[in-house]
Amino acid sequence: MTVAPSDIMASVARRQSEIDAPSSPVVHFDVGAPLHLACQQDLAPFSVAYETYGTLNAAKSNAILICHALTADQYVATRHPITGKPGWWDIMVGPGKPIDTERFYVICSNVLGGCMGSTGPASINPKTSAPYGLGFPVITIGDIVEAQARLIDYLGIDQLFAVIGGSMGGMQVLEWASRFKDRVFAAVPIATTAWHSSQNIAFHEVGRQAVMADPDWAGGDYYATGKVPRNGLAVARMAAHITYLSEEALHQKFGRSLQDRSAVTFSFSADFQVESYLRHQGSTFVDRFDANSYLYITRAMDYFDMREGRGSVLADAFRGTQTRFCVVSFTSDWLYPTRESRRIVRALNAVAADVSFVEIESDKGHDAFLLDEPTFHATVRGFLNAAALKRGLGS
Amino acid sequence: MTVAPSDIMASVARRQSEIDAPSSPVVHFDVGAPLHLACQQDLAPFSVAYETYGTLNAAKSNAILICHALTADQYVATRHPITGKPGWWDIMVGPGKPIDTERFYVICSNVLGGCMGSTGPASINPKTSAPYGLGFPVITIGDIVEAQARLIDYLGIDQLFAVIGGSMGGMQVLEWASRFKDRVFAAVPIATTAWHSSQNIAFHEVGRQAVMADPDWAGGDYYATGKVPRNGLAVARMAAHITYLSEEALHQKFGRSLQDRSAVTFSFSADFQVESYLRHQGSTFVDRFDANSYLYITRAMDYFDMREGRGSVLADAFRGTQTRFCVVSFTSDWLYPTRESRRIVRALNAVAADVSFVEIESDKGHDAFLLDEPTFHATVRGFLNAAALKRGLGS
Structure with missing residues (x-):
């Protein structure tokens, strides 16, 4: 990330x-x-x-x-x-x-x-x-x-x-x-x-807290800083993304398959394909979506x-x-x-x-x-x- | 938080x-x-x-x-x-x-x-x-x-x-x-x-990324700084906590009940009891658990x-x-x-x-x-x- x-x-x-x-x-x-x-x-x-x-x-x-x-x-x-x-x-x-x-x-x-x-x-x-x-x-x-x-x-x-x-x-x-x-x-x-x-509300709240925990969110006033709460929004997206897929879909897509197909690395690298996939989902999302919009729209859904x-x-x-x-x-x-x-x-x-x-x-x-x-x-x-x-x- | x-x-x-x-x-x-x-x-x-x-x-x-x-x-x-x-x-x-x-x-x-x-x-x-x-x-x-x-x-x-x-x-x-x-x-x-x-791995990876995204994590070397990656670890705990409860348990415990029992506040405050509960779970966890231990133990589980x-x-x-x-x-x-x-x-x-x-x-x-x-x-x-x-x- x-x-x-x-x-x-x-x-x-x-x-x-x-x-x-x-x-x-x-x-x-x-x-x-x-x-x-x-x-x-x-x-x-x-x-x-x-x-x-x-x-x-x-x-x-x-x-x-x-x-x-x-x-x-x-x-x-x-x-x-x-x-x-x-x-x-x-x-x-x-x-x-x-x-x-x-x-x-x-x-x-x-x-x-x-x-x-x-x-x-x-x-x-x-x-x-x-x-x-x-x-x-x-x-x-x-x-x-x-x-x-x-x-x-x-x-x-x-x-x-x-x-x-x-x-x-x-x-x-x-x-x-x-x-x-x-x-x-x-x-x-x-x-x-x-x-x-x-x-539903609980998952959204985790995402919002992830965004708000990012210092680059700056209380929502990040537009002029040249920064975006990239890490926080990526974590929010990763958590949400899990809820969009079934356990079975994740299993079929990735199972426990490793990135390099041989062995675990005994590190915090993305050993498993599912980790790499989620990190990618998080990081590409940030390129196209505004963190505050994410807060407001999830809130609208929670209020529904x-x-x-x-x-x-x-x-x-x-x-x-x-x-x-x-x-x-x-x-x-x-x-x-x-x-x-x-x-x-x-x-x-x-x-x-x-x-x-x-x-x-x-x-x-x-x-x-x-x-x-x-x-x-x-x-x-x-x-x-x-x-x-x-x-x-x-x- | x-x-x-x-x-x-x-x-x-x-x-x-x-x-x-x-x-x-x-x-x-x-x-x-x-x-x-x-x-x-x-x-x-x-x-x-x-x-x-x-x-x-x-x-x-x-x-x-x-x-x-x-x-x-x-x-x-x-x-x-x-x-x-x-x-x-x-x-x-x-x-x-x-x-x-x-x-x-x-x-x-x-x-x-x-x-x-x-x-x-x-x-x-x-x-x-x-x-x-x-x-x-x-x-x-x-x-x-x-x-x-x-x-x-x-x-x-x-x-x-x-x-x-x-x-x-x-x-x-x-x-x-x-x-x-x-x-x-x-x-x-x-x-x-x-x-x-x-x-299982996916949820843990979200938690680890939340911890690692916190600047206070400092690449894992936070012990001497007098800070802990409080926000990141709290978000990790919140996400994990949802997986420990059934949808039905959450519904029975909280439903859509509001904190102040009257109306939503049209804000990002913890309007819903489930939000307040999760925030509490996150913040009290940080008082008793080491963020790096969380990374290592979740990793051990993922490798299992x-x-x-x-x-x-x-x-x-x-x-x-x-x-x-x-x-x-x-x-x-x-x-x-x-x-x-x-x-x-x-x-x-x-x-x-x-x-x-x-x-x-x-x-x-x-x-x-x-x-x-x-x-x-x-x-x-x-x-x-x-x-x-x-x-x-x-x-």
């Missing part, structure tokens, strides 16, 4: 330029149109960076909003400007793919609090003319969705054909379906939960509880819904296990919603939703095709 | 005095009796600190060695000299308790590499007259057991009536039964595994693989054994799940060993072996009583 200072500076410079001039389109909402946040503060101005794929039809009835997970961004099917890697859901989104950009107009925006062009803690606070840092308000999944709704308004779309997302993206899907019942024709919450559990303000009755979040739901879980996902999806399904059933539930057999863990899982892809394709017929979008 | 410097110094001083003058008896092995380590280095001199309970009978046939887990020590049923808390297995060890000190002579020693009186990285390296730090050799579970065997020799005991331990203690039990087949009459490996999995050097055949580790085994697992232990215990049982069956296997129904996770689990306690008591009869120790 040791990195030359020049590399750190290059990475800071890369990220700062991305913040200053993102390559995605950005819609700016001015001081006259503040975002009223759950914490009761108004955020203004604010920006939402987004990518689109395909063509919006004349009726504006073929739009799909994809909501991204904790560490992803709007580059769902576009090469990433920092890493140069293909879009994070390239396997799922494109011409002829399960989310078919020849039929659908696909929108994906960077979440509020993010670091890829949407307003977040690295953005300039107009009151101080310096980056917000910890001066940025603590946001919620609801706030993230409200910012997305502003983007959808801006694009002139009354009703989204579908809202789709995995993990934290799935939380946004649920929040969309609950807040904007008339604006979501179909919803696909994948590998997600209606509230963050004690264990759709029972809140509803007398603990989850079903009340969906009462009156006309949306068609397809809830998807994966057998080996221990971060948001199938039982969490079943809770969502039970709540939807309780309000007589139109809901399908599919548990996909997979040994890949939580990250299965990002990977090559043919049954999962066929499920999404089939559900969207059927819903498109109902919506009068043809076959 | 913020701690006044005076507190840190007090804690350093407390631990240093414990290292310099532990309250337990210590047996010193001189330069003439080096410990030959798996890494091929000789360690000399070295010391083993231990506690004993009960009385060794004339035949020296009633001795039970208890092997402790990663962060425990020899104070199995003695008030801890630093924390002032009761012994870590007080519930299990004492007059009339499942490990009955009125019948048995109980020995528990601090592991090699530890920080409570046995030689470890905080001990003085005779070659430099300064603490070893990272100059301490990387040790294995086998090395830990060899050092224990020296203590048992010193106590004049040929055969232990039983060797018992949970978690890393269970690894030592297995190693004892394999290395010293004539010296172990009965063995009770609890909540353990015959090799560390990829996921009883198939090694045996053509991957675990059963070969036990071929010819006459020991009576009682293998115990807990249903909600996801660190070393029941399937790991079953692997041990299958290997023992393959060599026609005398083995009982008990899976205890518990929602307490890995830490169940330390807690009030009546069925577990009855199992250990019953097994020891039956084995004692066979050993001619009376009823």
Whole structure:
């Protein structure tokens, strides 16, 4: 995890330029149109960076909003400007793919609090003319969705054909379906939960403490120092990454295989491949992600509880819904296990919603939703095709 | 996790005095009796600190060695000299308790590499007259057991009536039964595994990286600085602690309960009780444990693989054994799940060993072996009583 200072500076410079001039389109909402946040503060101005794929039809009835997970961004099917890697859901989104950009107009925006062009803690606070840092308000999944709704308004779309997302993206899907019942024709919450559990919060808290323990975090005001809390954020990412993979996936990928294939070194070097893999995950993550964004977005997830303000009755979040739901879980996902999806399904059933539930057999863990899982892809394709017929979008 | 410097110094001083003058008896092995380590280095001199309970009978046939887990020590049923808390297995060890000190002579020693009186990285390296730090050799579970065997020799005991331990203690039990087949009459490996999995290694690597990322770790040479890598070690402990509890135990203990019972604070304070609990676990651990010991002992666990050097055949580790085994697992232990215990049982069956296997129904996770689990306690008591009869120790 040791990195030359020049590399750190290059990475800071890369990220700062991305913040200053993102390559995605950005819609700016001015001081006259503040975002009223759950914490009761108004955020203004604010920006939402987004990518689109395909063509919006004349009726504006073929739009799909994809909501991204904790560490992803709007580059769902576009090469990433920092890493140069293909879009994070390239396997799922494109011409002829399960989310078919020849039929659908696909929108994906960077979440509020993010670091890829949407307003977040690295953005300039107009009151101080310096980056917000910890001066940025603590946001919620609801706030993230409200910012997305502003983007959808801006694009002139009354009703989204579908809202789709995995993990934290799935939380946004649920929040969309609950807040904007008339604006979501179909919803696909994948590998997600209606509230963050004690264990979920615990893992996030470890990550936040790792970031905050790094002296280079500097109380959140590291932007001007030329340093980033590289080690702390890398440790946070390593801990989180373990929760994204199943024990079986780790075993199949690495087992106890050694890096040099011969013998242990009796040292603290990365003897085992899994150590080297984790260190790599930690260190590359830091090149593309802002540490304060990590704090804010994990906090939003921890605060997520759709029972809140509803007398603990989850079903009340969906009462009156006309949306068609397809809830998807994966057998080996221990971060948001199938039982969490079943809770969502039970709540939807309780309000007589139109809901399908599919548990996909997979040994890949939580990250299965990002990977090559043919049954999962066929499920999404089939559900969207059927819903498109109902919506009068043809076959 | 913020701690006044005076507190840190007090804690350093407390631990240093414990290292310099532990309250337990210590047996010193001189330069003439080096410990030959798996890494091929000789360690000399070295010391083993231990506690004993009960009385060794004339035949020296009633001795039970208890092997402790990663962060425990020899104070199995003695008030801890630093924390002032009761012994870590007080519930299990004492007059009339499942490990009955009125019948048995109980020995528990601090592991090699530890920080409570046995030689470890905080001990003085005779070659430099300064603490070893990272100059301490990387040790294995086998090395830990060899050092224990020296203590048992010193106590004049040929055969232990039983060797018992949970978690890393269970690894030592297995190693004892394999290395010293004539010296172990009965063995009770609890909540353990015959090799560390990829996921086990991954969690430990996160902890080590957290320690090493702390500037106060100073490459392992922090002993003279008056500082300890407090934040890094606390983060390591927090991450590990999650793996000791089941999701269900966390849910029952904390759920999403808030610290102040009213509402979230929209800040990074410990809003949730689970956050406050974890922070407390992290910060109190640092007061009683040496960061380098944490690195060395986790490394020993990661290196543990009883198939090694045996053509991957675990059963070969036990071929010819006459020991009576009682293998115990807990249903909600996801660190070393029941399937790991079953692997041990299958290997023992393959060599026609005398083995009982008990899976205890518990929602307490890995830490169940330390807690009030009546069925577990009855199992250990019953097994020891039956084995004692066979050993001619009376009823």
